[in-house]
Amino acid sequence: MDGKKLEYKGDEALKEIERLTQQPGLVQESLLKDILIKNHGTEYLEQYMGGSMDVSDFKKVVPVITYKGIYPYIRRIANGEGSNLITGQKITEMICSSGTSAGEPKLMPSIAEDLDRRTFLYNLIMPIINQYLPGLDQGKAMYLCFVKAETTTPCGLPVRAVLTSYYKSPHFRLRPHDPFNDHTSPDRVILCNDGYQSMYCQLLSGLIQRQHVLRLGAVFASAFLRGVSFLESNWTTLCHDIESGSLNEGITDADCRESMAEILPGPNPALAREIREICGAGSWRGILCKLWPRAKYIEAVVTGSMAQYIPSLEYYNGGKLKLVCPMYASSESYFGVNLNPFCDPEDVVFTLLPNMCYFEFIKLGENGTLMLDSDEDKEVPVQKLVDLVHVKLGCFYELVVTTYAGLYRYRVGDVLQVAGFHNKSPQFRFICRRNVVLSIDNDKTNEDDLHRSVTAAKKLLESLDTMLVEYTSYADTSSVPGHYVLYWEMKRGGPPDKTDPARRDSPLSYDDVLRECCIAIEEHLDYTYRRCRAFDRSIGPLEIRVVKAGMFEKLMDFAITRGGSSINQYKTPRCLKSTEAVKLLDSNVEASFFSPRDPTWIP
Template identity: 70%
Template structure:
């Protein structure tokens, strides 16, 4: 595709954004009308609307639900009943959520045209990026994408992750091979079911093309950091492949063998020497810029719970590469894009595209104060919700979506804050999932509160050149009173330390040494977390004495990668994996506890008098 066609394609995408956001109200009404017209005779809608397609009747009569409300219908379709239970179009697949953020995997219905909507949103990203960083069509993108082996429902419908669905679709495989879609990873490597072989081949391809790479990334920051850890353990093998022109014998997948063998057709000892010099250095600080010197940014989700990974990504890039979150999507629906992708990660806001589904919002509060008065399973009055164009600047909302595939007034569970508007379309900052993570008594701590408190506490590690790379939590009620337990993986960055290629970044540490000599640092971290939690928690701790002192359990380097492996082995996807911020699985708790190196408790009660 020549430059003029590329420019035209980008201009058309940007015009679409302006057109849709300028008429957001009209577009939303037309979307809902179309959904009701198509689906009014379904069993689900007929129960509430008796064949009507009137919008006011929809808003009066159709309840706002959680997964519990739609699950029986989805299960019936999975077992072989007709799609007409919930949608007027055949359901072609069930999309499986990861289950790591909400606690249980869910199956979401999908129809064929949903792929068109997802592709539409993907096609907006590069025109937006190219406005900010011209010349991105002059090199390659090293994007690390993975699929997960799919299963089938009893009726034979494919059941798979939403990204696996997209990568296996004709939309991805047949995408225009223009220079914006010039990936280092061959499709055969992306589509390999063995995640280790896929990772190896994609990193090998990225290293072979290291001087052409302009963009780095993965879907989530956690997956990108997993790739760096994998590279630390395997760079010697990768260099050997490049030096000899022979693929490592551990790669046995036929499609990977085929595509990578042709890429390695000629030995390249000079390139292998370059990579070896970089990877054998004592510190991996800034390694991304050294391995891929032309890279201009890292694309990965770093909002919400992924914000935890920003310091690690900054370390590996020496803070020279912007961290870009381009879009907001879920298994249920794709929502919107970031029109200012080079903004600070803390300021990321997504503009919801009004043609992706019908959006409503449950008000939660304003002026920075979240009113968590609508419980996860509580009934929400129909007149409580507002439309897309009715949200107010600065206020917090829970997102509710209605889709063509059969979700009606479905609570996504995400808490968003309105930060601005693009034309008539609001822009939202993702705050957290709408679930309570920890509770012992009257206390209720959510993801955002936990993240804020840990963000404050981990700063106490900085004077010791130590970094909190990952965390999760657990409400321990095995003792009286029960107490919060935080699992922390800490590394100490020592410039002169020798990397240990069995443990990746964590090897540049002497973590146990740090803990042995600075017990008070971790104790102060405990109390810093407690001091930042809300008034009710602090009162339960210091006055009512119904919650015990908070505990930090420091786990061995690499523990959270083992936790990720556990969830992937249980059916999770690398692409969609998010470290659970609260652990409920006994198997996962057993794994974490088996790697605890040291334990610390709050040395005193937190201040609680307001």
């Protein structure tokens, strides 16, 4: 990897970040030259560059593509043709994307060096955090990690989720030698393909070692909250195991049983009693700090669509634990790190590391909406691309990457905004996925617009002492005009708190509040949507369908069973593409509410 070693630790890791960000242009130029030297003989590049290894030729003639442009080559390799169709190095596996953002899983080529790059980025996280919170090597992390059962291509290449690839690699197995990465969960429990058994044993391990846990987390906020929900449903059984010193008979995986025997050596009725008193006390507000009293923060992705979970995380930690979002990555490549890990979630920015891949950007409109349409195959002129060191503060861009593994000028689909610089390297705020939209007529509602609208509306639920747990949407065109449908799962915390002025003597009933939520969402959607609703009449009133408790967990299970996602990678799709998923939620709707009036529209 650029001739540099991987095992950067402590101050050495921080110095490497400084080195890379002082001259990002030179690092990027060197990396692209290296990619072209190693891959110039591939069939893909030959058709455009004719064997040239010149960077300027690459920038002039190699087109910008989506997955549709590279898929024929990936399919040929999956069926047995050589890696040299797209890369000069051997493809060792196909990385299966989660499919929860774009609607279906994609296969991404991966070479051995990719694991080195991922490990390099992981090795930077704890030195960054340790600058702000020293002493984390004196305890453990209860970090929920999961794998997805792998498959193979027709020619026998492994097909794995990106995190499964890492967890099964030697790099992850070396982790116990790093005192900053001492996890409560045994490796064999993490590597269990059965999500239920893995979750059960990981939570049991975390509870048994509760006084040693200094940090909590999972890759995505949704996965961590899945763990909290699981604990809420199974704490009595977990306490029984701790009290009796024996693992529940429902855990049948041999590796889980053998590794848990070391964690659960004998009966511990005192510990079981402590946990029962905490979990059985009533409200679960602040439960995380009570169960793990030494925990300092929760580590999870809380940007983009994951921002929806921030209120739930704050509810369960009582507002006492910082939310740390440490890195920015995808199945295509790992990108960068958050150099200010204890900032507020809305202030998270990522410094892209110029040795990860070659970065280019498509300039978007002032509000980030230009080209945020359903036609993702629209040709982008190569002269319109901007390289890493020429992006401008405040501007919106779509991310484009070139990798050693055979992706060339590939549109990742993420919309970013330049928020600042570290040394000479730009820092980006993640805005949304480009291709996640709702559309009925001329309206184009992206993920960020939807999230902001729902965030504004859900404040009305406070009068009912009710919290929005999860949501998704789809454009219902089964009737004319079509309309937006939002599925909401809510958690009621009890009767309204009359001591809170915002909740005292609310004149609105439950039904009234939900209808007001509908119109509040519409009022916060953009001008085009409101015009189509109130003037053109081409969109019908927005609808909220309230689903039964636990339905979004069933939606997750459905997606994991059908696609390439694991619990680690799963992100609730903000716009449903699957008719089966729509049917699943529709079959469990408890109540339905429509906007009571047109949204405000001023020509």
